Amino acid sequence: MRAIVRTAAWLYAIAIYGFIFLPVIVLVLFSLQATSFPIPPFTGPSLRWYQAVLSDTRLTSALVNSLLVAILSSAASVTLGFLSAWGFARFTLPGSALLRGLITLPLTVSYLIIGMGLLVLFNWAGVPKSLLAAGIGHVVINLPLCFAVIYSQMGDHQINIERAARDLGAPEWKLLLLITVPVMAPAIFAGFFLSMTFSWDEFVISFLLTRFDTTLPVEIWNLLRSGLNPKTNAVGSLVFAVSIVLVVFFELTLLRRKPA
Amino acid sequence: MSASLVDIRNVSHRFGQQAVLKNVSLTIEPGSYTILLGPSGSGKTTLLSILGGFVTPSEGKVFIRGEDCTSVPPAKRPTTTVFQDYALFPHMSVGSNVGFGLRMQGVDGATRTAKAREALALVGLAAAFDKKPHQLSGGQRQRVALARALVIEPAVLLLDEPLGALDLKLRRQMQDELKAIQKRVGTAFVHVTHDQEEAMALAGHCVVMNDGRIEDEGAPELVYARPATRFSATFMGESTILSGTVTEAKDGSVTIATPAGAISLPGSAAAGAKVALAVRPEHLVLGEAEGHVSLGAAKVSDVVFQGSFKRVLATSAFDPALQFIAKAPASATVRPGDTVAVSCKAADIILLAN
Amino acid sequence: MSVAGNRSRALPRAGRALPWALVTPALGWTLAFFVLPFIAMGLSSLTAHEGGGFTLANYSQFFTDPSYWRAMVNSLEVTAIVTVISILLAYPFAWILAEQVPERWQRLALMLAVLPFWTSYVVRSYSWLLVLAQNGVINRTLIGLGLIAEPLQLANTRFATVTGFVHFFVMLLTLTIFANLKQLSPSYRKAAADLGAGPVRTFLHVVLPLTLPGIMVGAFLTFVLCIGDYITPQILGGNNELVMPQLVMMQIGRRGDFPLASALSIILMAVVTVAYLACARWLKIERA
Secondary structure, three states, X not given: OHHHHHHHHHHHHHHHHHHHHHHHHHHHHHHOOOOOOXXXXXXXXXXXXXXXXXXXXXHHHHHHHHHXXXXXXXXXXXXXXXXXXXXXXXXXXXXXXXXXXXXXXXHHOOHHHHHHHHHXXXXXXXXXXXXXXXXXXXXXXXHHHHHHHHHHHOOHHHHHHHHHHHHOOOOHXXXXXXXXXXXXXXXXXXXXXXXXXXXXXXOHHHHHHOOOOOOHHHHHHHHHOOOOOXXXXXXXXXXXXXXXXXXXXXXXXXXXXXXX | OOOOOEEEXXXXXXXXXXXXXXXXXXXXOOOOEEEEEOOOOOOHHHHHHHHHOOOOOOEEEEEEOOEEOOOOXXXXXXXXXXXXXXXXXXXXXXXXXXXXXXXXXXXOHHHHHHHXXXXXXXXXXXXXXXXXXXXXXXXXXXXXXXXXXXXXXXOEEEEEOOOOOOOHHHHHHHHHHHHHHHHHHOOEEEEEEOOHHHHHHHOOXXXXXXXXXXXXXXXXXXXXXXXOOHHHHXXXXXXXXXXXXXXXEEOOEEEEEEOOEEEEEEOOOOOXXXXXXXXXXXXXXXXXXXXXXXXXXXXXXXXXXXXXXXXXXXXXXXXXXXXEEEEEEOOOOOOOOOEEEEEEOHHHOEEEOO | OOHHHHHHHHHHHHOOHHHHHHHHHHHHHHHHHHHHHHHHHHHHHOEOOOOOOEOOHHHHHHHHOXXXXXXXXXXXXXXXXXXXXXXXXXXXXXXXXXXXXXXXXXXXXXXXXXXXXXXXXXXXXXXXXHHHOOOOHHHHHHHHOOOOOOOOOOOOOHHHHHHHHHHHHHHHHHHHHHHHHHHOOHHHHHHHHHOOOOHXXXXXXXXXXXXXXXXXXXXXXXXXXXHOXXXXXXXXXXXXXXXXXXXXXXXXXXXXOHHHHHHHHHHHHHHHHHHHHHHHHHHOOOOO
């Protein structure tokens, strides 16, 4: 009986892993296709589509744009999120619960609607479509995330550490730099990393709010118009590879140090 | 077949490389209240898990009611466990929690309800039947866990640090209740704790464990009065320990050279053997007394007022490593820095096998 | 530790201005770029594309035009199907990872299970197109095996949309359900076993009910993300069967009809809010 359960469990797990990996394997495999269609039979391996991606200035500049928007919007999100989390956690403000609710509200609204709202507003206000506009949108979606992550980590323990520092005569700004930020560093970093991930992969807001200079997901979307194309496979595989390297890097450096 | 309810024979257990139980044997009598007492890491919880069937020992056998239960799963053996965190199912009412074991046995709803109510009444919580666990206080949850385990009428009830999560006052109160309930139901209780006061208050049979071994066992009065080992003498209550070497042994009396001088007392040991002597704090006398064994002079390092008595710590003038722990009357005038003579009756000195 | 105690110790040096200085930037950002756009969208939805005064025409168009209705029905159907299938697939998988896989391999097993998260969302949908296309992997394989003579129409169908969504949400739900299962104190399971429940009844009476609140949270998350997504239905479902986000984007893209797009967005959001209120009771189940 136990053996049957184990066997069934293994088969099921393998089937689900197969389902999860099927599209990724197909994506990567046919990025190495030598001919012009990423469909069976496999004709590679060849790196010609990777060369095509790297020599496509639209794609490479979109990649730079994406990185820029991701880093800057995440930095803004984590800064605003940290300051407000600190404010709400340390001080009693009137209507605190309501205001905290307001800050986290965008988490419950889909990106499409946030993008639509900004599009209508910017359209009325005469703000042109740009990377800056998309970056503003990314802060809207990531600020509540950073706030929630950091706020949840500001417990009594941290409060007591700060009290001790204040007791020992640290002025507010030194307290912030020497105590609060270092103590909260894991949460701050987690917020930043999450924001980077979401901004990097965000499509619909960037699609609505940018025009000529745009981000990588939008540029990939534009590639899709040409139908099935090994170049899309190649760019997708590259994004995948870079993400995996980053994730493994963070897993090994940051998460390993985390106490149990 | 033995007459014992539980017979643990030569049980050893390893987690990976680490030996947590080393050749432990123990018998438990029907209707007894057994306490497994020891510091964390002593193997007491592992022993309880082996009794409950959650862990199968690497070596040795466990017999319950004469049957070999060594690898019988928890559900199939006549034991139930009260878990440290109580493990009350949060989505079920108190009544359903208590009735769960009966439900698993296929007992019909009406009987189940009646028996659950009865068990709750036994622990004094008849009114809590329809409540959810989170509506109860810590002490009440503890009692529900007890009722849930008792309702299926186990031969042995296992309690894993059952009072650990309660505050001191509640713990003392629950101790009395546990004892009363055990008397009423007559089930054998096996109770794990690291609190020696709890052990003394509850145990019919006290088992002192350290480093995977049973150091000492017996009625708590006996374990306290005549500890078998140095560990037992210091863990179950405090003791002053004098290390020494046997210089002479004849006719049921030994002479031992200690840092505080030669001491003669009744007992037997081989000449030349390294031994330890223990003296309970209440048996140490500060100041010379007629007919006492002198333990030399000592400098008082600390006096702690404890209400009904003063706890005095003093360092021997002969050997700074020798620390005396004495209990002086609350009216004693001794102060830190005083030099006092220390003595005790020869009969109060406990010779420990080292 | 009382809140008042906190404040009295924190404030003398901090002053009253500091806390507001800390929270104002975040609040301001939220007001300017989240609340204000929402108001703008609300106002816009009450105007006509052609100009003129306030009108409810955009809303009445939705309620009277069956093709618009159809998009909402499609959205709800697809979302419901996706949510149910994803939970049914993910729960056993998460259970296997949490209970059958040895402890030391669990982290790796879980990382592998969510690895495709790290491809970009657009690319993930595109990858399914490669698998499901007319000449794609599945059709070629089935024809190669002689199981079918003509390729099946897999892409540009609801089936494709659902497959793409399920792929994403199985990963997401595996994560949340796994975390839920691991959070359960092992003594619940031990207690059930001790009281005579076998593995099946332990699961039915104890593990499943205790993880239900977590499943509800996961289901709600799936619902919200699924019903608001444009990419997957657009790439995999195509234009044969529109869902609400596609309808919204179509108003902007083809006709630049912001008022109608705004009205449709607001209706979509209203549906999510209603779903939230309906689920709120379950989402807030507290564990003792």
